[in-house]
Amino acid sequence: MRHSRHSHASALHYGDPMGVLELREAIATYLRTSRGVHCEAHQIMIVSGSQQALDLSARLVLDPESWIWMEEPGYRFARNVLSLHGCKIASIPVDYEGL
DSSP, rough: OOHHHHHOOOGSSSSOOOHEEEEHHHHHHHHHHHOOOOOGGGGOOOOHHHHHHHHHHHHHHOTTTTTEEESSSOOOOHHHHHHHTEEEEEEEEETTTTT
């Protein structure tokens, strides 16, 4: 309650659809210094979790009827998202050496 009494009306508005700029800048700085990835804050989108990230990626990159190779066993929720987008999934068995 103390926080809500002292907040501004702007706190009730929707924020940047890409996510909080300060967080994206911190992530970009981390990626540059720790991982050697050349990126800027405007290239980063904050999503609510892996399911939303998979859904957005599938919408942007894949066409319906695209063939996807997935390891079996694999991440069941990724398979669900890709199936919902109309992708055809080829299950590839995994052994001790991987895919």
